[in-house]
Amino acid sequence: MISFEMTEEQTLVRDSMREFAAAEIRKRARSADEESAVPAELLATTWSLGLTSTQLPEAFGGAGEARSCVTNAIVLEELAHGDAALAIAALSPSLFANAILDHGSEAQKKAHLPRFAGARFVTGSLAVCEPAPLADGSRPRCIAEAKNGTYVLSGRKSLVAMGDRATHFLVTAREGSELGAYIVPRDAVGLTVGPLEKNMGLRALPTTSLLLERVELPAESKLGEAGGANVQAVLDASRVALAAVMLGVSRAVLEYCVPYAKDRVAFDEAIAKKQAIAFRLADMHIEQHAMRQLVWRAASLLEHGLDATRAAWQARCYAAEKSMWIADNGVQVLGGHGFIREHPVEMWFRHARTLGVAEGLVAL
Amino acid sequence: MIDFRPTATDEAMLARLHAEALICRRHARAFDEREAEMIPDVLPEAAAFEAEAKANPLPKPGPDDTPPAVMMMLQTMAAYWGDYSVRLRRSTSGGLGNAALMAAGTEAQKAKWGQLLLSMAITEPGCGSDPSRVSTTAVLDEQTNEWILNGEKIFVTTGIRADGVVLWATLDKSAGRAGIKSFLVVKGTPGFDVPHKEKKLGIRADDTAAYVFRDCRIPRENLLGGDESIPKQSSGGFRGVMKTFNMTRPLTAAMGLGIAEAALDATREALTEAGVELDWATGPGGMGRLSAAAERFMRLETLFEASKWTVLQCAWMAGKGLPNNLESSVSKAHAGSAVRQITQGCIEILGAMGISREHLFEKWMRDSRITDIYEGTGEIQRLIIARGLLDYTRDDLK
Ligand SMILES: Cc1cc2nc3c(=O)[nH]c(=O)nc-3n(C[C@H](O)[C@H](O)[C@H](O)COP(=O)(O)OP(=O)(O)OC[C@H]3O[C@@H](n4cnc5c(N)ncnc54)[C@H](O)[C@@H]3O)c2cc1C
Numbered sequence: 001m002i003s004f005e006m007t008e009e010q011t012l013v014r015d016s017m018r019e020f021a022a023a024e025i026r027k028r029a030r031s032a033d034e035e036s037a038v039p040a041e042l043l044a045t046t047w048s049l050g051l052t053s054t055q056l057p058e059a060f061g062g063a064g065e066a067r068s069c070v071t072n073a074i075v076l077e078e079l080a081h082g083d084a085a086l087a088i089a090a091l092s093p094s095l096f097a098n099a100i101l102d103h104g105s106e107a108q109k110k111a112h113l114p115r116f117a118g119a120r121f122v123t124g125s126l127a128v129c130e131p132a133p134l135a136d137g138s139r140p141r142c143i144a145e146a147k148n149g150t151y152v153l154s155g156r157k158s159l160v161a162m163g164d165r166a167t168h169f170l171v172t173a174r175e176g177s178e179l180g181a182y183i184v185p186r187d188a189v190g191l192t193v194g195p196l197e198k199n200m201g202l203r204a205l206p207t208t209s210l211l212l213e214r215v216e217l218p219a220e221s222k223l224g225e226a227g228g229a230n231v232q233a234v235l236d237a238s239r240v241a242l243a244a245v246m247l248g249v250s251r252a253v254l255e256y257c258v259p260y261a262k263d264r265v266a267f268d269e270a271i272a273k274k275q276a277i278a279f280r281l282a283d284m285h286i287e288q289h290a291m292r293q294l295v296w297r298a299a300s301l302l303e304h305g306l307d308a309t310r311a312a313w314q315a316r317c318y319a320a321e322k323s324m325w326i327a328d329n330g331v332q333v334l335g336g337h338g339f340i341r342e343h344p345v346e347m348w349f350r351h352a353r354t355l356g357v358a359e360g361l362v363a364l
Numbered sequence: 365m366i367d368f369r370p371t372a373t374d375e376a377m378l379a380r381l382h383a384e385a386l387i388c389r390r391h392a393r394a395f396d397e398r399e400a401e402m403i404p405d406v407l408p409e410a411a412a413f414e415a416e417a418k419a420n421p422l423p424k425p426g427p428d429d430t431p432p433a434v435m436m437m438l439q440t441m442a443a444y445w446g447d448y449s450v451r452l453r454r455s456t457s458g459g460l461g462n463a464a465l466m467a468a469g470t471e472a473q474k475a476k477w478g479q480l481l482l483s484m485a486i487t488e489p490g491c492g493s494d495p496s497r498v499s500t501t502a503v504l505d506e507q508t509n510e511w512i513l514n515g516e517k518i519f520v521t522t523g524i525r526a527d528g529v530v531l532w533a534t535l536d537k538s539a540g541r542a543g544i545k546s547f548l549v550v551k552g553t554p555g556f557d558v559p560h561k562e563k564k565l566g567i568r569a570d571d572t573a574a575y576v577f578r579d580c581r582i583p584r585e586n587l588l589g590g591d592e593s594i595p596k597q598s599s600g601g602f603r604g605v606m607k608t609f610n611m612t613r614p615l616t617a618a619m620g621l622g623i624a625e626a627a628l629d630a631t632r633e634a635l636t637e638a639g640v641e642l643d644w645a646t647g648p649g650g651m652g653r654l655s656a657a658a659e660r661f662m663r664l665e666t667l668f669e670a671s672k673w674t675v676l677q678c679a680w681m682a683g684k685g686l687p688n689n690l691e692s693s694v695s696k697a698h699a700g701s702a703v704r705q706i707t708q709g710c711i712e713i714l715g716a717m718g719i720s721r722e723h724l725f726e727k728w729m730r731d732s733r734i735t736d737i738y739e740g741t742g743e744i745q746r747l748i749i750a751r752g753l754l755d756y757t758r759d760d761l762k
Binding site: 001002003004005006007010070128129130133134135136137138139232235239254258261262272273275278279281282283285286289290291293294296297300301304306309310311313314316317318320321356357358359 | 365366367368369370371374428429430431434644645646647648649650652653662663665666667669670671673674676677680681684691694697698743745746747749750753754756760761
């Protein structure tokens with residue numbers, strides 16, 4: 001049945017995340033961006049909220065609460081409304097944990113999930129992007145060769161979220177013509193984690209490259225083990241999650257511009273009274289509203305275990321195009337002030353462009 | 365629960381409508397080319413189709429199926445997927461004027477005129493977007509208890525077929541919006557003329573008409589709602605009529621989207637035949653691997669989905685009784701520009717085949733162009749949205 005009704009729980013979660021983002025995330029966003037560092041106390045606080053652990057089954061030390069992709073999309077929108085980089089950093093444990101939970105073998109779950117139910121922040125990561133033109137998450141150049149009961153991985157990855165501290169990487173690679181994902185511990189022989197990357201946006205989010213030089217892994221490293229896993233579904237979920245983040249950024253821009261435009265006077269009246277500005281605000285509203293429908297639709301399909309590849313493409317593409325447009329116009333609404341780092345719109349402008357080309361940074 | 369899955373019952377209903385739409389589509393071109401003709405109320409295929417439908421009844425929708433307000437949008441899209449105007453059996457009720465009657469009429473008026481097909485005439489040669497400038501006048505003749513109407517209306521949808529019209533006229537031009545009232549005028553009333561059917565870019569089979577009123581006398585009780593007073597401050601009566609837009613705007617959007625979907629489906633077929641692959645697994649970095657036609661098409665399809673679900677969300681709110689004033693403008697504005705881009709884009713993808721009158725692509729582009737114009741242009745929707753966002757009045761932003 002088609003319905004847009006949020007559950008009571010979703011409304012509660014949305015409201016509490018909105019409050020949390022306003023109180024804890026937004027205020028740290030600018031300095032974190034300037035320092036290119038994620039504040040440790042924020043990770044500790046978000047960890048204590050149990051964003052990852054509550055959704056892990058009790059058997060692995062979690063709270064065993066039902067996981068809803070739609071609810072998680074709502075959480076992402078709200079946290080990213082505070083700040084996209086910090087939201088992604090805070091939710092990074094889910095990046096690795098959810099992939100294992102959804103697609104791992106029982107042994108893999110037992111080996112890796114309890115880590116995420118502990119008292120202190122730990123994180124793993126997903127390595128999808130590659131530092132080459134036309135690099136496509138669904139067609140990695142990184143290769144995995146099956147050899148005498150082991151897998152040998154070779155290739156390069158980039159934009160690996162929390163690469164500086166992840167204990168494990170889930171690395172996507174091509175095995176013959178098949179798309180696979182492989183669990184690579186940080187200390188694997190042949191793996192070099194690069195220095196922190198310098199990106200235009202999401203500066204507070206630590207990202208690194210990975211160099212895999214014939215990294216030899218035991219057979220049980222392949223996600224889903226011998227049978228493999230639907231890695232495209234992992235990518236789909238991460239694309240929808242990124243779209244939810246872009247949605248949060250878009251709403252942040254709109255909500256910043258509205259009071260600004262009512263307050264700022266030019267030619268004897270508020271600039272918001274000029275149609276050129278007012279219509280731009282209307283379009284920002286229209287587009288972020290439409291974006292939300294696509295995000296929820298893809299998340300809802302994922303939640304019910306349906307094929308969401310097309311819906312995820314659409315949600316991600318639309319969010320990438322429109323969030324960039326919204327952020328771009330947000331800068332324009334503020335004029336010269338939009339260009340100055342005193343206001344957050346220039347940061348959101350950099351975030352939007354970065355998010356629109358990224359992959360694998362965040363999960364649902 | 366937020367859920368985007370239609371049920372089997374929903375889908376069976378929509379599949380039936382799509383089958384019906386395809387029959388209508390066979391006649392689409394002919395009636396586009398023969399604009400002066402009125403399209404038939406019943407197509408020759410109707411009886412056979414209906415007999416078969418009767419033999420295979422659809423499952424009855426229940427409480428677990430998609431709510432009626434949302435289904436209404438999907439059903440509209442399915443009907444317009446065939447053609448904008450041609451129907452297997454055209455409805456003889458439910459004109460735009462009927463919506464106004466239901467929203468603003470008294471019980472007695474609804475009972476008296478509810479069975480008629482009513483058009484709605486607001487637009488005049490001198491005013492469209494700003495209906496507060498309506499200049500058609502209504503003057504009360506106290507002796508005979510009649511209103512005397514004088515003025516000209518244009519672009520009246522279903523204007524030829526309609527049995528009557530809900531007409532906007534002013535009691536007092538100096539009172540602005542507050543002086544405007546709706547009147548019901550039945551066809552055949554002396555002084556009410558229908559001089560011509562308009563000649564249009566698209567939806568040519570639609571009978572859009574011009575109306576002229578010359579000393580046209582109607583009974584005093586034909587004022588909709590019955591309130592003859594002119595309020596000093598508020599625009600109460602005006603508001604009442606504006607409220608009907610909260611369902612008609614998403615409906616107008618759904619009509620245009622039905623056509624856009626037809627264009628997308630036919631373009632997809634043509635692309636598949638040409639061997640163009642639509643690889644939805646492609647990631648952000650891999651876009652460059654897609655062919656230009658594939659990427660263009662996939663983005664248009666994305667735009668369609670964004671618009672469709674925005675319309676459904678708006679209708680869902682209406683069905684729940686939630687205020688959806690802003691959402692109805694959002695859905696109309698979004699669809700208005702989406703259908704322009706989609707139908708024009710499909711032609712660009714297809715090239716010469718797209719503009720040939722052998723195919724329907726060019727017709728779809730002409731037909732869907734109306735979506736961003738009537739029921740409030742895209743600009744007017746943006747005004748409404750901006751006022752809502754900024755908490756501005758009509759005087760703050762116009
Ligand atoms: C096929 C068809 C069927 C129709 N059916 C009906 C019907 O059944 N009943 C009926 O009453 N009317 C009907 N209309 C009329 C329709 O609603 C009007 O054409 C429409 O509202 C626009 O008015 P207008 O044509 O006078 O354009 P104008 O108001 O002259 O507008 C011209 C341009 O100026 C823009 N504009 C106007 N005001 C503003 C503003 N404040 N800010 C920014 N831009 C502005 C408009 O968006 C538009 O782009 C129909 C029209 C057509 C073509």
